Amino acid sequence: MTTAQKPKTAQRFETLIFDMGKRKPLPDTHSYEIDEHGFVYRKGKRIQLQRRGSRWFAQVYTKAGKRLSFDSERLARTMFGEKEYILNREDIEANFNVRPVPDFPRYVVTPYGAIYCIDPPKRGKNAGRCYLLNTVLKSKSSYVTLYLHDGRRRSKRVQDVVKSAWPD
Numbered sequence: 001m002t003t004a005q006k007p008k009t010a011q012r013f014e015t016l017i018f019d020m021g022k023r024k025p026l027p028d029t030h031s032y033e034i035d036e037h038g039f040v041y042r043k044g045k046r047i048q049l050q051r052r053g054s055r056w057f058a059q060v061y062t063k064a065g066k067r068l069s070f071d072s073e074r075l076a077r078t079m080f081g082e083k084e085y086i087l088n089r090e091d092i093e094a095n096f097n098v099r100p101v102p103d104f105p106r107y108v109v110t111p112y113g114a115i116y117c118i119d120p121p122k123r124g125k126n127a128g129r130c131y132l133l134n135t136v137l138k139s140k141s142s143y144v145t146l147y148l149h150d151g152r153r154r155s156k157r158v159q160d161v162v163k164s165a166w167p168d
Contacts, residue, residue, distance in 0.1 A: 024079050029068075032060045036080045038073035087130045089118045099165040104146045104154075107133070109165045113158045115144055 023041065026032040033041045040047050040058040049056040049072060058072040077083075092098060098108035098116065106119040115133045120126060135142040135158055142158040 022080070026060060028062050029060050030063055034058075034072065034076055034079060036076055036082075038076040040072050087116075087132075089130055092116050092118055092130060101146070101161055102164050104148065106149070107146055107161075109161055111162065111166050113142070113162050115146075115158065115161060121147075 023033040023035045026034055026040070031043050035041070038049075038056060040049070040060065042060070047058060047060075049058050050069075051057075055071050056073055057069050059067060059069045062068055092108065096108075096110050096114070096116075098110055101107040101109050101115070106117055107115055108118055109115045116130060117126070117133060118130050120129050120131070122128075133144045133146075135144055137143075143155050144158055144161065145153050145155050146161075147153050
């Protein structure tokens with residue numbers, strides 16, 4: 001099979017789709033650009049992003065030679081003027097079928113097991129905003145950590161939290 005006859009792979013197809021978007025140069029760097037989807041390019045070639053938690057990070061070098069790591073999707077939203085959607089209590093209560101978790105007034109739960117904190121903490125990474133709780137898998141069951149107002153924490157099975165709020 002010659003080069004002209006090679007089938008288009010998923011990587012090539014993805015490159016065709018995302019290469020058509022707008023790109024803007026990254027400030028204080030040589031030959032780095034970012035597109036509206038958060039992909040970073042150096043000299044026209046897309047660089048590999050690193051996954052950290054739930055976000056994608058790019059690593060570039062400044063004109064001074066210093067290595068810089070940043071959340072590429074967040075920077076793209078900022079550079080292209082797109083607003084970041086922030087979840088709030090009214091949206092959760094209006095758009096999701098939720099009920100409060102007994103004994104834990106800061107949290108609400110859906111019948112399918114999504115647990116949201118609607119009374120955000122004052123400090124920490126989720127300070128001042130509502131958020132969806134992360135689950136942890138322990139011995140084939142999903143667990144969440146729920147905090148009381150006095151700061152004590154309790155680890156509960158998601159299944160038990162749903163049954164306590166939705167007994168029927």
